[in-house]
Structure formats: structure tokens, C-alpha cells
Amino acid sequence: MANLRRICEQELAGQYALEIIDVLENPQLAEDEKILATPTLIKQLPPPLRRVIGDLSDTEKVLLGLEVRPQASAQTPPRDS
Amino acid sequence: MTTDDTSLSPVRKLPTGIGSFDVIAKGGLPVNRTTLLSGTAGSGKTVFAVQFLAAGIQQFDEHAVFVTFEESASDIRTNMRSFGWDLAQWEREGKLSFVDASPDPHIEVIESGAFDLGALLARVQNAVKKVNAKRVSVDSLGAVFSQFSDQSVVRRELFRIAWALKSMGVTALLTAERTLDYGPVARFGIEEFIADNVMVLRNVLEDETRRRTIEILKFRGTDHQKGEVPFTILPGDGMVVIPLSAIQLKQKSSNVRTSSGNAELDKMCGGGFFRDSVILVSGATGTGKTLTVTQFLNGGAAVGEKCLLLAFEESREQLFRNAIGWGVDFEKLERDGMLRVICDYPEVATLEDWLLSIQKIVEEFKPSRVALDSLSALERVGTIKAFREFVIGFTSFIKHKEITGLFTSTTSSLMGGTSITEGHISTLTDSIILLRYVEMFGDMKRGITVLKMRGSAHDKGIREFNIDKDGMHLGRPFRNVTGILSGAPVHVSPADLERVWSQYDAEVSDRRRGSRESESGERRRGSERRGSASS
Numbered sequence: 001m002a003n004l005r006r007i008c009e010q011e012l013a014g015q016y017a018l019e020i021i022d023v024l025e026n027p028q029l030a031e032d033e034k035i036l037a038t039p040t041l042i043k044q045l046p047p048p049l050r051r052v053i054g055d056l057s058d059t060e061k062v063l064l065g066l067e068v069r070p071q072a073s074a075q076t077p078p079r080d081s
Numbered sequence: 082m083t084t085d086d087t088s089l090s091p092v093r094k095l096p097t098g099i100g101s102f103d104v105i106a107k108g109g110l111p112v113n114r115t116t117l118l119s120g121t122a123g124s125g126k127t128v129f130a131v132q133f134l135a136a137g138i139q140q141f142d143e144h145a146v147f148v149t150f151e152e153s154a155s156d157i158r159t160n161m162r163s164f165g166w167d168l169a170q171w172e173r174e175g176k177l178s179f180v181d182a183s184p185d186p187h188i189e190v191i192e193s194g195a196f197d198l199g200a201l202l203a204r205v206q207n208a209v210k211k212v213n214a215k216r217v218s219v220d221s222l223g224a225v226f227s228q229f230s231d232q233s234v235v236r237r238e239l240f241r242i243a244w245a246l247k248s249m250g251v252t253a254l255l256t257a258e259r260t261l262d263y264g265p266v267a268r269f270g271i272e273e274f275i276a277d278n279v280m281v282l283r284n285v286l287e288d289e290t291r292r293r294t295i296e297i298l299k300f301r302g303t304d305h306q307k308g309e310v311p312f313t314i315l316p317g318d319g320m321v322v323i324p325l326s327a328i329q330l331k332q333k334s335s336n337v338r339t340s341s342g343n344a345e346l347d348k349m350c351g352g353g354f355f356r357d358s359v360i361l362v363s364g365a366t367g368t369g370k371t372l373t374v375t376q377f378l379n380g381g382a383a384v385g386e387k388c389l390l391l392a393f394e395e396s397r398e399q400l401f402r403n404a405i406g407w408g409v410d411f412e413k414l415e416r417d418g419m420l421r422v423i424c425d426y427p428e429v430a431t432l433e434d435w436l437l438s439i440q441k442i443v444e445e446f447k448p449s450r451v452a453l454d455s456l457s458a459l460e461r462v463g464t465i466k467a468f469r470e471f472v473i474g475f476t477s478f479i480k481h482k483e484i485t486g487l488f489t490s491t492t493s494s495l496m497g498g499t500s501i502t503e504g505h506i507s508t509l510t511d512s513i514i515l516l517r518y519v520e521m522f523g524d525m526k527r528g529i530t531v532l533k534m535r536g537s538a539h540d541k542g543i544r545e546f547n548i549d550k551d552g553m554h555l556g557r558p559f560r561n562v563t564g565i566l567s568g569a570p571v572h573v574s575p576a577d578l579e580r581v582w583s584q585y586d587a588e589v590s591d592r593r594r595g596s597r598e599s600e601s602g603e604r605r606r607g608s609e610r611r612g613s614a615s616s
Contacts, residue, residue, distance in 0.1 A: 003194070023200040027207030030200045036182055036228070038199035050189055057194035065191030 003056040004041065011063060041066075092303035095216075095252045098136030099129070100321035105306040106297060110278070114301075115243050115253040117275045119267040120282030125293060125314055126256040128164070129282065130218035131157065132319040133254050134177065135166040143215035144176045146208045146251075150224035154179040164319045178208040184228050192230055198238035202245055209249050217246060221256040226269050240274040266298070277301045283309065287464045290431065295322060311470055313433040323433055323474060339450075339485055341373075342380020345555035346514075349531050349540040354512065358535065359476045359486040361456075361506065364516030368527055369548055370489040371395065372407055373514070374452045376552055377487045379409040382419040386449035390422045391439060393458035397424045407552045421446050432463040432471040440478055451479055455489040456506070472506045511535040519545070519559060519570050528565055529555065 001020075008016050023030040023038060033042070037053040043066050052065045094108030103109045110116050110133075120126045134145035147168075149157060157179075158168045171177035182201060209217065222239060229235050246253040255275055257267035262283045266272040272279055279298040284291055294309035312322040338353035347353040354360055362373050371394075378388040392400055400422065404411045414420035423442065430438065443451065453459075453475075460468050479486045488510070507513060513532040518525055530543040542558035543565050561578060562570045573581075 023203045027200075027203040031180065031204045031207065034181060034185060034188075035204075036198055036201040036225075037196045039196065040200065048189070049187070050191070052191045052193050054192050054194035054196040059193075061191060061193040065189075065193065 001039070003059070003062075007056065007059055007062055092300070094303065096141070097133055098140040099132050100318060101324050102295070102312075102320070102322045104324045105295070105310050105322060106300070107304050107306065110252055110254065111300055111303055112252055113247060113250055114277050115246055115255055115275055116278035116280060116300075117267065117272060118254055118256045118280045118282065119259050119272070120256070121259055121262055121284060124262075124282040124284040125312075125320060126258070126282060127152065127157070127160075127220050128314055128320055130220045130254055130256050131161050131166065131168075132164070134216050134218050135161070135164070135168075135319070137216045138171055138176050142176075144212040145216040145218070146178050146180060146205065146212065146214040148180040148182060148205060148208075148217065148219040150182050150184075150219070150228070151221050153183045154181040163316055165317055166319075175212055178212045178214070180204050180208050182225075184224075190228075196234065198225075198235075198242065201238075202242050205242065206245070206249065209251060214251055217249075217251045217253040219253065219255045221258055222271050222275075223258040223268050232269065236269070236274065239271070243275045287466075290463055290467070292431075292464065292467055293433070311433050311467065313431065313437060315434070315437065321437055323436060323470070335483060339386070340380045340384065342376035342378070342383070343373075343553055343555075346373075346376075346529070346553070349529075349544065349555070350512065350534055351537040351539045354485055354487075355536065356485055357480050357483040358511035359480065359488065359509065360512040360514060361488050361490060361510040362514045362516065363490045363492060365492045365518060368516035368518060369529075369546070369553060370491070370516060371400070371403060371454055372548060372553055373516070374454050374487060374489060375400075375404045375407055375409050375411075377452055378411075378420060378450065379404075379414070381450040381485075382414045382417075385419075387418070387447065388414075388420045388450040388452070389443065389446055389448040390420065391451070391453045392422060392424045393427045393453075394455055395424070397422060400424070406550065407548070408550055409552075421448070427459045427462045430462075432459065432467045435459065435462075436471050436474050436478075439475065443479070443482065443484070448484060450485045450487070452487045453489070455491050457489075457491040469506075472509060476506075476509050507533075515566065517543075517565055519543075519562060519565050521559075521562065521570070521572065526559075528559055530566075 004018070008018060021029055023035065039053070039055065041052040041056065041062075043050040043052075050066055052062055056062045092114075093112040094103075094106065094110065095112045096103050096109040097106070118126055118129060131147065134147055137143035137145055147154075147157070152160070161168055168177060172179065180201075182204075205217070208214070225239060226232055226235050243253070243255065255271075257269075257271045259265060259267050259281075262285050266279060266281065278300045281296045281298055283294045283296070285294070293312050293314070295312050296309045297305040297307070306324070310322055310324055312320055314320050335356040337356040338347075339356050340353050341347050341350065362370050364370050374390070378390055381388045390400070395403070401411045411420060411422065415422065421442070427435070456472070459471065462468075463471070476486065488506075490506075510533075512534045515530050515532050517528045517530075519528045520526075527546050527548070528543045529546050530541070531539045544558050545556040547554045547556060559565060561573050561575065563573055564571045
């Protein structure tokens, strides 16, 4: 959680909306979203839908996965919300 | 906590309701425990897993949760329709709940740092609570490993889930795949952490035929049958186990005699067949096996016994025409409801399926006599092992039902010898009748002998018989011929015969009386001794 807040603040300051759900309290939501692992980070917008599981300690991988930072060889400019 | 409970009381079993599985499991799956079901691709894991739940809902009104890691829930709903299980309906009724953990190809998942499967566990717990489930199936564990890169985490988490299932008070079935039918129990070493109870499904290719078996490897702290047991998967019923040892040698033995349909043959058998006995008629092609069957059925119908004929060699028309040739009207018998004839190529089904469908017909028609013509035709459908199991299963079934059974078997050589069939089943049958060709001075004659008649005296002679439009007529014994059974009949001149007998009689003068009437003294005495020992 600390990792997530740090990443959000550092990389996406002011450009994000974050909702935190406790699956133990709301298992039906986990069922609907077909979530297996905790913690799971779901990036709903902008598309494409992406999921990152784990404590997000590997910041580079998180950013790569969320496509909020240009990949080394990628042509597309960074997209953010 | 569970271990404390069970150490005081014996492990209880939960009847699964899966066709005959509870017999080999001696009651069912251990209650409140997890059982690992391992098998190769296509061995029937998912069917078993779903049937475990379906049978619980249908037969015991026990609600269930299905956790799927492999196929999507909608696929399973569709696939299981063919077994008559309406999963969607049960879901609407609140009897069944899916936890769909199948991978979604549209969602890309990236791993970053440590994680656990707490969400999955929460979903399972939620589903169990929601429908008040007593049974949980998880299909299949191996698929979880492919969804995550860190296998040690998956291992740890699955162990946690398996442990949690115990505390939820459910009886759980977890499936896992294996790569070989005879190899390690499961991939990823799953059996190391879910090892209370292990069962293995196999789908082995043997002699170009598939053979499905289930084996209970271990049930911790409780009893079960050992070894592989064949099973089959039927469209309407799902999995049906065919336990052989379940049918123990407990069947009643009847002293009631029943006619073979031929008075002379009855006399040879010491008064007819026993009601719940199994008779094997063995002979080369054309020696009169089908005739014996026809007479047997006609004789049954004549005394008001319903008869079932399972014909695997000849078509209906051929059988009916032949019967008319011997003065028996099958068509009329069938119209009167005394006879039912099942004609089919043995190849249309596996032996396991044949056994089950025959059992179904017998249950429904309730015949007093069953004739099978011929076992040799069935033999070519499966492996020797499968055939043996078929014969054991079938004979014990009809004995249990107090049905008189008559099987025929075709010997490969014309003149004598034994068929492979006989070698496998002779000990299972109560009586054996041999039909043989006997060559005598350029003539082919037919001989009949009762080789074995369990629990009764019988004529040990080899009698000549003729076939005409009224059927079979027994004649005199072959007195001057030896070696009929070995397939090399030798004619013995009356003078030689006299000399042999007189020598023999001199040696055993105390047994002189009556020996003159016997056909071949030495053989007769020998077989009598054997006969008395076996009866």
C-alpha cells in the first residue's frame, strides 16, 4: 500500500483516482472481478485494462505494466489520465 | 483441530452417490477432509469433480461449491448438460455456487513483488457460506501454477486453502493433473501438501482400446479397496464404477434344477442345470452351440421362464431362421413376452459399457435365463484383463439375480483343444459342456460331454449326437474311440479294448463291478475321482 501511494504521488501526482477494497469484507466484489491474488492493482482507465499483483515493490515493473511510462523501444507517447 | 477430533473417533465417510464408487471407497470420501484426485488429460477428473457435487445435490440435498481454475464456469455448465446436470438451475436455486478462477485471456496480469491468494480464499469462503455448502470441488490445482510465475508461493497458498477447507467443515475434492498414467502422483508435487487421501484416475491405451480405471491410493486412517477398478462414463449417468470384488462370493446357491430344454442332456447333467448356475458350452464352429442355446431358451419359455438372448455372432434373422429349422419359433416367444433378443456387433461398445447395458436390460426385463452367444466374440473387443473382468462381473451379477446363464465359447481348432475364453472363465462357471467333432472312418460325427457339473453327479461319457429338424438327439457313447478331447481320436479295436479292460480289472478287482459299462475305464475312473474332489 505504501508502495502504491508512493508510486502514485511520484509519477501520477494529481492525475489519479484510487479506490481500495478489502476482499475479506467484500468477497463478492472479488468474485465479480475474478480476483485471485492479494494485493491486486487494477488499472481501469485509460484502457487497456491492466492488473498488477504483488506488493508493487518493483516500481519499474509496475509502471511498465500500467503503461504510464514509455517503454524503451515503444513508439507511443506516454498516456495518462 | 481436525486431527484431534478424528483421533478419538474413526473417520466417517460421506457417501458420494457416484455409481458404485462408494463400494470401492467403502462408504465414500472421508468426511470433512480433502481428497486429491489425480489423472492424465482426458481421464475424467472434471466429470468426477462435478458429479461429486451433482450427486450430493440430487441425492442428499447437500449444497456445493465448484472452484474452477481451468475451464470457465459457462463452459462447464454447457459440457455437463449431456450428463443431465443442470448446473445453472441449481445456481438459481441457491444449491450450487461457482468460484470462477479460470484465466481470462483478455486480462494481462503483471507480477510485482510479494503476493498471496487471500482473495481466492475469501471468495471460496464466501461461496461456501452463501449456499451453506457441504461439498467443494476444486478443478484443477495444476492450472493455478500456470497462472503465476512464483510456484513456491502458489504451493504455500494452495496448502493454506486446503487447510482452510478443513476448518470450513466441508468435504473437498481437489483434482490435479499428471503427465503419465503410471508415474508421479501429480505435477508440481501437489500430493506433498494435500496428502490425506489420494485417488488416481487412469485412461490407459491397451491394444488399441482405452481402459478407464480408478484407484484409491490412500485414505488416511480409514479403509478402502486396493488396486485399479474399471469405470466408464455414460451420457446419462456420468461416471459408473464397475467394482468386481464388491460382488463377493455370497450369492445363494440353489438346489432347484431347471431344464436345459433337452431331456437327454438333462439326464447327462444329473437332472438338469441348477437354477443359479452358469454353464459354458464350448465347441468348434458348427458343433451345435447355437442349437444348445436355442433349446435352452425354448425350454425356459416352455416352463414359463422369461429368457434373454444376447447374440453377438448372428443377426436376428439368421437366429430366427435357424431356430425354426430346429422347430423353435422365436418370433412367437418374443410376441408372448417370453423372450428378448439383443443382437449387436460387440465392437459398438467397450466391455465395461456392455456389462452396464446388459445389467440394465436384465434389471428391466427380469429374465430367469440368460444366454450369451458367444463370449469369444466379446473377447476380441477388449484386452484380456478387461474381458476377465467382464466375465467375472457378468457371472456374479446373474448369479446374484438367481438367473441361469448359458455362455458359448468357440474353440479355434475344429477337432479339439481349448479356446482362450475357456482358459479365462472355466473356473468361474459351474458347468462345462463340450461339443466336439469326432472323425470316424471318413465320417464327421458330433460328440457331447459334460466335463464339469458343480455340486452334482453327471454322466462322464462322451456321447454321440445328431441334429435334425426337432433339434438335438443324444445317442450312444463313443466306446471305441479315445483321444476325442485332445483332438486326435484314435479308433481302438474291440479286441484291444477287451484286453485293456481285463488287465485293468485284474488290478482293481474290487472295483470290477460296473466297469464293463463304462466307455473307457481308466478315463472314467480318473474323472470320477476328480469329480468327487471338486464337488
